[in-house]
Amino acid sequence: MKLGRRWALQSTICAVLVIVILLVVVDYELRQYSIEVAEEKARIIVQHKQDIINYVTHGIQPSISHLNDEADSLSIGSAPGWMTAGYVNKRIADYFKRFSSDQYYFKNAAVNARDARNEADLYEKKFLEKACLNSEGGPCSEVIEFEGKPYYRYMQAQHIRFAKACMSCHGSPENAPADLVARYGRDRGFNKKVGDVSSILSIRIPLEETYRGIDRIILGLFALCAAFFAVIFFFQLFIAKRSMVTPIKRITAESTAITNGERPPGGKLTLSGGDELSELASAFSGMSQKFAHSQDSLEALLKERNEQLLELREQTQAYLDIAAVMLIAFDCSGVITMINAKGREILGLSLDEAIGLNWFEHFSSNEKKEFFQLLLRKDIAVENHETTIVTRSGEMRSIDFYSILLRDSSGAVRGRLCSGTDITEQKQAEMFFLNSIERFKDIFEQAPIGYQLLDDRGALLEVNQTWLDYLGYKKGEVLGKFFIGFLSPAGQLCFEEKFSYVKATGGVLAAELEVLKKDGASVLMAIDGRISSADNDSCKKIHCILHDVSHERKIEAEKAKLEEQLRQAQRMETVGAMAGGIAHDFNNILAVILGNAEMAREDIPAGNPAIANIDEVLKASERAKSLIKQILSFSRKEKMRLVPVHPQLLVREALKFLRSTTPSSISIVQDISPDCGVVLLDPVQLHQLVMNLVINAVHAIEDRGEVVVRMQGVHLNNADFDQLALTTPCARAEGEYVQLSVTDSGVGMGRERIKRIFDLFYTTKDAGKGTGMGLALVHEIVKIHSGFISVESDLGRGSSFNVYLPVTAEEETPQIEGSSEVITGTERILFVDDEKSILTMGQHMLEGMGYRVVSESSSQRALELFKADANGFDLLITDQTMPNMSGTELIEEVLKVRADMRIILCSGYSFKVSAEDVKVQGISKYMTKPYGKKILSASVREVLANKS
Numbered sequence: 001m002k003l004g005r006r007w008a009l010q011s012t013i014c015a016v017l018v019i020v021i022l023l024v025v026v027d028y029e030l031r032q033y034s035i036e037v038a039e040e041k042a043r044i045i046v047q048h049k050q051d052i053i054n055y056v057t058h059g060i061q062p063s064i065s066h067l068n069d070e071a072d073s074l075s076i077g078s079a080p081g082w083m084t085a086g087y088v089n090k091r092i093a094d095y096f097k098r099f100s101s102d103q104y105y106f107k108n109a110a111v112n113a114r115d116a117r118n119e120a121d122l123y124e125k126k127f128l129e130k131a132c133l134n135s136e137g138g139p140c141s142e143v144i145e146f147e148g149k150p151y152y153r154y155m156q157a158q159h160i161r162f163a164k165a166c167m168s169c170h171g172s173p174e175n176a177p178a179d180l181v182a183r184y185g186r187d188r189g190f191n192k193k194v195g196d197v198s199s200i201l202s203i204r205i206p207l208e209e210t211y212r213g214i215d216r217i218i219l220g221l222f223a224l225c226a227a228f229f230a231v232i233f234f235f236q237l238f239i240a241k242r243s244m245v246t247p248i249k250r251i252t253a254e255s256t257a258i259t260n261g262e263r264p265p266g267g268k269l270t271l272s273g274g275d276e277l278s279e280l281a282s283a284f285s286g287m288s289q290k291f292a293h294s295q296d297s298l299e300a301l302l303k304e305r306n307e308q309l310l311e312l313r314e315q316t317q318a319y320l321d322i323a324a325v326m327l328i329a330f331d332c333s334g335v336i337t338m339i340n341a342k343g344r345e346i347l348g349l350s351l352d353e354a355i356g357l358n359w360f361e362h363f364s365s366n367e368k369k370e371f372f373q374l375l376l377r378k379d380i381a382v383e384n385h386e387t388t389i390v391t392r393s394g395e396m397r398s399i400d401f402y403s404i405l406l407r408d409s410s411g412a413v414r415g416r417l418c419s420g421t422d423i424t425e426q427k428q429a430e431m432f433f434l435n436s437i438e439r440f441k442d443i444f445e446q447a448p449i450g451y452q453l454l455d456d457r458g459a460l461l462e463v464n465q466t467w468l469d470y471l472g473y474k475k476g477e478v479l480g481k482f483f484i485g486f487l488s489p490a491g492q493l494c495f496e497e498k499f500s501y502v503k504a505t506g507g508v509l510a511a512e513l514e515v516l517k518k519d520g521a522s523v524l525m526a527i528d529g530r531i532s533s534a535d536n537d538s539c540k541k542i543h544c545i546l547h548d549v550s551h552e553r554k555i556e557a558e559k560a561k562l563e564e565q566l567r568q569a570q571r572m573e574t575v576g577a578m579a580g581g582i583a584h585d586f587n588n589i590l591a592v593i594l595g596n597a598e599m600a601r602e603d604i605p606a607g608n609p610a611i612a613n614i615d616e617v618l619k620a621s622e623r624a625k626s627l628i629k630q631i632l633s634f635s636r637k638e639k640m641r642l643v644p645v646h647p648q649l650l651v652r653e654a655l656k657f658l659r660s661t662t663p664s665s666i667s668i669v670q671d672i673s674p675d676c677g678v679v680l681l682d683p684v685q686l687h688q689l690v691m692n693l694v695i696n697a698v699h700a701i702e703d704r705g706e707v708v709v710r711m712q713g714v715h716l717n718n719a720d721f722d723q724l725a726l727t728t729p730c731a732r733a734e735g736e737y738v739q740l741s742v743t744d745s746g747v748g749m750g751r752e753r754i755k756r757i758f759d760l761f762y763t764t765k766d767a768g769k770g771t772g773m774g775l776a777l778v779h780e781i782v783k784i785h786s787g788f789i790s791v792e793s794d795l796g797r798g799s800s801f802n803v804y805l806p807v808t809a810e811e812e813t814p815q816i817e818g819s820s821e822v823i824t825g826t827e828r829i830l831f832v833d834d835e836k837s838i839l840t841m842g843q844h845m846l847e848g849m850g851y852r853v854v855s856e857s858s859s860q861r862a863l864e865l866f867k868a869d870a871n872g873f874d875l876l877i878t879d880q881t882m883p884n885m886s887g888t889e890l891i892e893e894v895l896k897v898r899a900d901m902r903i904i905l906c907s908g909y910s911f912k913v914s915a916e917d918v919k920v921q922g923i924s925k926y927m928t929k930p931y932g933k934k935i936l937s938a939s940v941r942e943v944l945a946n947k948s
Contacts, residue, residue, distance in 0.1 A: 170190060247280075471523075642680050
């Protein structure tokens with residue numbers, strides 16, 4: 001804003017403020033005056049009303065009451081409504097309002113007034129309450145808003161109070177005259193108290209018109225003042241322009257021309273008049289002339305100093321460029337003002353490119369910008385810090401800065417000078433070193449092998465985490481303690497010996513020691529150590545590694561156990577193979593004995609005493625035949641044949657056999673029921689089960705004792721199964737069972753041994769006294785026969801094995817020994833066997849039956865005979881096990897020549913063929929050696945009679 005206008009406006013504003021303040025004061029005073037007028041008017045009205053009330057009360061009412069016929073009994077309070085002072089006042093006020101323009105509102109206000117129009121409002125009730133409490137209280141006046149309009153209210157209490165005589169009309173409505181209650185109701189004018197103020201005079205005088213008049217006066221004054229000050233403003237503006245603005249403009253124009261170089265300084269400026277502005281123009285001219293002289297001198301001096309400064313700067317830059325560190329200066333905004341050759345080399349810039357660049361925008365990494373800016377603001381003389389910068393190529397370099405503040409002559413900070421050393425390669429080397437340490441620490445702590453460092457006393461100097469995990473300790477619990485304290489007594493002796501040897505000889509510490517864990521458990525550790533010596537070759541430290549070999553040694557022990565079990569199994573397999581070979585040869589011998597004995601018995605006349613001897617030979621042969629079956633069952637080469645039998649007979653036979661092999665100091669007691677029921681089983685397997693149980697009971701008795709064998713029929717239900725001490729799970733089928741119990745008075749067993757008693761190769765006997773197979777075989781036999789077994793035993797009280805076999809509804813099948821008579825025939829038979837004694841015996845038997853027999857001990861020659869006359873033979877009887885060509889191979893070749901050839905295959909034992917396999921191979925019948933003449937006769941006749 002121009003100077004003249006600003007001066008005129010300021011003057012006008014000041015005058016306006018003064019006038020506004022005066023108008024506010026005038027408005028306030030006028031309003032206060034209107035309130036005072038209203039108050040005076042209200043006092044006059046109230047006094048007038050009070051005079052009317054007094055006149056009516058004390059003048060009119062007594063006179064009228066005196067004229068009334070009932071004046072003796074009528075009280076002032078029971079006067080009719082038109083005789084009350086309030087009524088008279090109200091009627092007078094209404095009358096004057098109709099003929100007067102004077103506006104005001106009058107109320108003879110009371111609580112529960114008889115006339116509803118006199119009912120007191122909230123403010124009047126409060127004033128009435130105060131008047132009742134304080135009879136000396138004065139009037140109350142205030143300006144209020146009523147229905148949105150201003151009023152002046154004036155309230156004054158009457159001096160009339162309710163007396164006791166007034167209570168007949170203003171007390172309880174029950175005691176008031178009936179016509180009074182009927183006229184005003186039970187609420188209006190009743191329930192008053194003696195001493196209460198009867199009513200107050202309330203006046204409201206409207207102020208709205210008065211306030212409007214005041215507002216019009218103020219508005220008119222304001223408009224008049226505004227017009228006056230507008231004239232004043234333009235007048236002052238005109239005067240200011242002529243007297244001040246024009247001269248100042250001339251001085252300004254002269255200054256601008258000198259500043260812009262349009263006019264040289266030193267010119268003279270003159271203004272007409274003798275006022276202050278003329279003096280200002282004269283002073284300006286003098287100043288211009290002096291400035292022109294000083295300018296010439298300053299330019300000459302400045303030129304000289306610039307030349308000196310340029311020379312000095314070149315020398316300084318040369319000195320700075322020699323420095324092997326980065327030197328750089330910034331101003332307070334971060335702009336580079338100086339940089340040496342090393343700094344330019346690091347940043348990748350020339351001198352001209354670097355000067356003037358903002359350090360924060362081009363070279364400082366984002367995370368370091370705030371730090372640099374803070375560094376420039378901090379009033380610190382020296383600051384050393386390490387930071388990362390970004391070069392022109394984008395490479396990140398680590399710089400170690402040493403900086404100081406640059407100040408001007410007044411001490412104000414102008415910037416900062418920094419020297420920086422490029423430590424990027426050093427930081428990379430440090431990082432590599434730290435990473436290497438961290439990797440080594442991780443390898444050391446997490447290596448899958450324990451490590452410990454001992455001093456020359458055997459105290460722990462360091463251990464790794466694996467060592468601590470092995471033993472369950474924390475590092476602070478073990479460092480400084482002697483390693484020998486963590487060993488078992490045996491381990492301590494071994495370590496002392498080894499440790500002394502290592503310190504004395506400098507050798508290797510290698511041993512397996514039993515180390516105690518924190519929880520008291522022990523672990524077998526393999527320890528290897530190397531000695532570390534000081535310069536004087538004295539023992540300094542011993543570095544040891546430890547490895548938990550408990551699992552390895554356990555595996556080795558298990559491996560040795562399995563190898564022993566394998567060797568035992570191999571021995572048993574060898575025994576089985578030998579048993580098969582023995583059975584084969586023995587069956588051949590039995591066949592000769594049994595056959596020749598039968599033929600000899602037939603040849604001896606009846607009544608000859610030799611017949612009884614031959615019968616004993618035949619019985620012995622049958623028992624030997626049964627024994628061979630047991631041997632084959634033991635070697636697992638004989639397939640089981642389940643048949644319904646009475647088991648008590650087989651058990652008695654097995655006990656009779658065992659009696660001869662049991663020590664005389666041990667008695668076998670039998671308690672076998674004569675009728676236990678029929679069981680579906682293999683007689684040979686039952687015989688072996690009884691033998692193994694009894695032999696196991698005998699071995700459990702150390703010196704003298706007894707073995708009790710019981711057999712009886714029992715009925716089992718679910719409750720019985722719950723009570724049985726079953727060692728293995730079984731199907732709980734309710735029903736009838738045969739119970740076989742074998743009880744001994746031996747040493748007994750603990751629960752842990754009972755759990756494993758039926759495991760293969762597990763034995764409680766000393767080495768060389770048992771194979772661990774007997775009870776395993778018992779368990780397998782019971783399982784195959786759909787039974788189960790329970791064991792009851794206590795240490796020192798003997799053991800009881802209870803076998804339960806289910807009873808079957810099938811009847812026992814009688815054993816067929818063959819026809820009582822020898823069946824004869826005339827067919828031609830080719831008989832082949834490599835045993836000549838059997839060959840001769842068989843030929844004699846068959847020829848004695850009437851058959852034509854061609855015998856041959858060689859299977860190959862027998863095949864040639866058959867090929868020469870294939871249709872000349874009716875039956876082929878051949879042994880299985882023969883040299884060069886087995887019986888089945890011979891049969892295969894024979895069937896190639898004649899497919900319908902009837903064949904009987906005989907064998908004392910063969911693992912390649914059984915009775916179930918013969919029909920598949922085209923064999924008519926399979927006979928097991930040894931066989932008698934009757935069985936041979938029946939078998940031959942059966943095959944020849946079967947034409948299919």
